[in-house]
Structure formats: C-alpha cells, structure tokens
Amino acid sequence: MPDRSAGLLLFRRAEGGLELFLVHPGGPFWANKDDGAWSIPKGLYEDGEDALAAARREFVEEVGTPVDGDVIALGEFRLPSGKRLSAWAIEGDLDPATVxxxxxxxxxxxxxxxxxxFPEVDRAAWFEPDAARRKLTKGQLPLLAAFLRLPR
Known part of the structure; x- marks a missing residue:
C-alpha cells in the first residue's frame, strides 16, 4: 500500500479575495527552489490513525500553531510519488512570521x-489563487482545483 499523508489548506477572505496559506519546505534540496516547490502543511500518517487528526497534527508540527474550525473535505489525491494525500480546507488566519x-x-x-x-518548513506565506497555482508542487494542483470549485 502506498504511503498516505494528510494536510490542511488554510484560507482566508481578504480585501482582494481569497488567500491561501502555503509553506516552503526546509533543507538544502529546496533552498533555491520557489515556483513549484510550495505545499500545504501535510505529513504521513499510519494505518489506523484518523486522517483528519493527522492533518491537524502535521499542521501544528510544520507551522507551530493549531487551527480550529469547520473543515471542508477536498478529497484524496494521488501524488507523483505514489503517495495518497487526503486534504481538507479550513478558514482561518495567522501571521506567517510566527511559523x-x-x-x-x-x-x-x-x-x-x-x-x-534543518526546519521542515523554512517559511510560509499567503498567496492569491493564481500565485498559489504557480507556487504549489505539481502534485498538489488538483487539490487547489478542488478547493476553487467549492461554492463560496
């Protein structure tokens, strides 16, 4: 069975419209990569572990702050690595400088x-949807598309 990961797409409603919270992976491999390198906060979980609970745990591990509120299931996505990513959207706000x-x-x-x-995440930022489309890894673009199809 392929590895499974779970993550949260934090979003907020700003003056200019929707903004999405993304994180940049830390470590030397990612140091000079930007477009196509960002991600939602996510991580692996084990058999028998609740995927949403894992997504919340991974958010805290990568960002340092829990987020509360109602979640919106975005679905399960197959990543190019073969991993399966279960993702949820949650509305909230936080300062990227506090990561x-x-x-x-x-x-x-x-x-x-x-x-x-090395830090698992070396920085975070808010992006409007078109910029998020450029920043996200290719494998996570379908979850962004699923989010953008949601009624607002």
Missing amino acids: ASNTFEMEWPPRSGKRAQ
Whole structure:
C-alpha cells in the first residue's frame, strides 16, 4: 500500500479575495527552489490513525500553531510519488512570521559523514489563487482545483 499523508489548506477572505496559506519546505534540496516547490502543511500518517487528526497534527508540527474550525473535505489525491494525500480546507488566519517548524536531521553535505538539522518548513506565506497555482508542487494542483470549485 502506498504511503498516505494528510494536510490542511488554510484560507482566508481578504480585501482582494481569497488567500491561501502555503509553506516552503526546509533543507538544502529546496533552498533555491520557489515556483513549484510550495505545499500545504501535510505529513504521513499510519494505518489506523484518523486522517483528519493527522492533518491537524502535521499542521501544528510544520507551522507551530493549531487551527480550529469547520473543515471542508477536498478529497484524496494521488501524488507523483505514489503517495495518497487526503486534504481538507479550513478558514482561518495567522501571521506567517510566527511559523515555528519542527526539524529533521540528515547527512549534509552528502557523503560527508556529518549530520545537520534543518526546519521542515523554512517559511510560509499567503498567496492569491493564481500565485498559489504557480507556487504549489505539481502534485498538489488538483487539490487547489478542488478547493476553487467549492461554492463560496
């Protein structure tokens, strides 16, 4: 069975219309990538774990702040990696400057034998839908399309 992940698409209604909260992955691989590199806060979950509870947990781990409120199911999406992503939208607001992500450790530089820690998320921002379409990874574009099809 492919890995499964779950995530939340935070959105808000601003003067100019809808804005979507996206995060940029930390670590050296993503450091110089922008368009096509951003994501919703998400992460893996185990068999038997509630996907929505996992999405909420991953949001806190990657952003540092819980979000409450009613969620809107966007569906399950197959990512290019083969993973299955279950996603929900939730209306809310937070300041991207307050993002405090957990960290991960990896060998860096490669084959050096040295270990380094990096934030799982190195920054976050609000984007209007057209900009979000450019920023999101290709595999997450269908969840954005599902969100934008929702009645407002």
